[in-house]
Amino acid sequence: xxxxxxxxxxxxxxxxxxxxxxxxxxxxxxxxxxxxxxxxxxxxxxxxxxxxxxxxxxxxxxxxxxxxxxxxxxxxxxxxxxxxxxxxxxxxxxxxxxxxxxxxxxxxxxx
Amino acid sequence: xxxxxxxxxxxxxxxxxxxxxxxxxxxxxxxxxxxxxxxxxxxxxxxxxxxxxxxxxxxxxxxxxxxxxxxxxxxxxxxxxxxxxxxxxxxxxxxxxxxxxxxxxxxxxxxxxxxxxxxxxxxxxxxxxxxxxxxxxxxxxxxxxxxxxxxxxxxxxxxxxxxxxxxxxxxxxxxxxxxxxxxxxxxxxxxxxxxxxxxxxxxxxxxxxxxxxxxxxxxxxxxxxxxxxxxxxxxxxxxxxxxxxxxxxxxxxxxxxxxxxxxxxxx
Numbered sequence: 001x002x003x004x005x006x007x008x009x010x011x012x013x014x015x016x017x018x019x020x021x022x023x024x025x026x027x028x029x030x031x032x033x034x035x036x037x038x039x040x041x042x043x044x045x046x047x048x049x050x051x052x053x054x055x056x057x058x059x060x061x062x063x064x065x066x067x068x069x070x071x072x073x074x075x076x077x078x079x080x081x082x083x084x085x086x087x088x089x090x091x092x093x094x095x096x097x098x099x100x101x102x103x104x105x106x107x108x109x110x111x
Numbered sequence: 112x113x114x115x116x117x118x119x120x121x122x123x124x125x126x127x128x129x130x131x132x133x134x135x136x137x138x139x140x141x142x143x144x145x146x147x148x149x150x151x152x153x154x155x156x157x158x159x160x161x162x163x164x165x166x167x168x169x170x171x172x173x174x175x176x177x178x179x180x181x182x183x184x185x186x187x188x189x190x191x192x193x194x195x196x197x198x199x200x201x202x203x204x205x206x207x208x209x210x211x212x213x214x215x216x217x218x219x220x221x222x223x224x225x226x227x228x229x230x231x232x233x234x235x236x237x238x239x240x241x242x243x244x245x246x247x248x249x250x251x252x253x254x255x256x257x258x259x260x261x262x263x264x265x266x267x268x269x270x271x272x273x274x275x276x277x278x279x280x281x282x283x284x285x286x287x288x289x290x291x292x293x294x295x296x297x298x299x300x301x302x303x304x305x306x307x308x309x310x311x312x313x314x315x316x317x318x319x320x321x322x323x324x325x326x327x328x329x330x331x332x333x334x335x336x337x338x339x340x341x342x343x344x345x346x347x348x349x350x351x352x353x354x355x356x357x358x359x360x361x362x363x364x365x366x367x368x369x370x371x372x373x374x375x376x377x378x
Contacts, residue, residue: 027376028350031131047145048131049152052124071324074127075350 007089016046016054018093021063021078021086028067028077031055058082112146115153117160317371319361320354325375328354337371346376 010017023029023037031051038044046054055076058064063082067075078086112132113125135145315337320328332339349355355374359365 027347031127032134033351035131035135047142047148048128048135049145049148049150051131052128053152053155069127072126072130 007085010054010057013050013054013057015044016050017058017063018086018089019044019046020051020054020058021082022090024064024076024078025083025086028075030070030073030075032073034076112149113153115150115157117153117157119160120156314364314366317357317359317361317363317365320357320373321361322349323354325352325354325373329373332357332371332373337365337369339371339373344374344376349376351376 007014007017007021019038019042020034023034023041029037031048034055035046035048035051038046055064059066059076062079063085064076065079067077113121113129116124116128132149135142139145317337318331320332323331329339344355346355353376355376357374358372365371
């Protein structure tokens with residue numbers, strides 16, 4: 001069973017893992033499509049080594065699965081447990097975001 | 112570069128990782144950051160493998176670590192010699208008539224346009240891939256650049272389209288799509304002019320392209336002789352880079368050189 005801690009347990013790969021799951025949430029993609037998509041929506045560039053290290057971990061934990069190779073490239077797809085883990089993680093992140101922004105507003109004013 | 116990675120990993124990942132590296136290199140040929148990133152992860156995986164081996168057999172582990180050390184030393188020596196590790200061949204053929212990012216009248220765009228990734232011209236692609244005819248919204252028909260991933264271009268570069276071959280810039284095998292009806296326009300002086308581009312008598316039955324990978328499907332349609340117009344559509348059921356539908360649909364009879372709209376899924 002997936003818990004909220006799952007993505008945090010990724011250590012240095014939790015950032016990339018969240019980005020990859022968010023990218024896959026709307027459909028399967030292969031490595032390069034993942035790279036470009038994350039660049040477009042998050043402005044983060046994931047180099048190939050980092051990308052595959054995070055992807056391997058996600059597959060290991062059943063949050064992502066690899067589909068058959070097409071044209072030398074393998075698309076990856078998010079699984080149901082993966083979607084759950086992502087939702088829980090993002091909900092937790094949103095809470096932190098909201099608290100942080102509210103406190104800044106109170107103490108430091110709105111920019 | 113892949114040799115840093117353990118053999119076991121390469122058995123399952125080599126092909127896809129190599130493809131990703133090629134796409135990445137095509138976009139940015141020299142990247143020390145990518146080089147270090149790939150090296151670091153390869154070495155890290157090897158060290159994990161080594162630690163496991165150490166628990167099972169000390170001698171084998173020492174041999175393995177010696178091999179890893181040699182690989183790392185060799186890699187550093189290679190790196191200090193220069194970074195461009197993989198050469199990609201990029202055909203370049205003449206000036207670029209259409210600049211991505213700037214609007215252009217769709218009909219004035221040549222059927223095959225040069226494609227740039229960063230500062231490099233990497234090849235040619237049918238205009239349907241990089242510009243979309245925007246007639247449906249009622250605005251002026253300006254071409255809009257469509258997002259094209261490098262991995263798509265790799266399958267298009269040097270691709271032999273049936274009946275077309277590899278088309279040089281500006282030489283389009285198809286002039287205009289034909290119209291089945293004659294169009295009569297009345298000018299300001301009241302004079303009527305009739306325009307018609309008669310269709311060839313040959314007709315084609317459109318094959319079913321749903322779910323096909325875009326370059327394959329579009330290439331096949333072009334080979335049949337129809338004029339392809341590609342529209343990008345967001346789809347939840349069809350993955351990016353694949354064809355969602357054609358209009359007219361599969362099984363329809365069309366005249367050769369008739370315009371066929373192909374909806375492709377895009378992120």
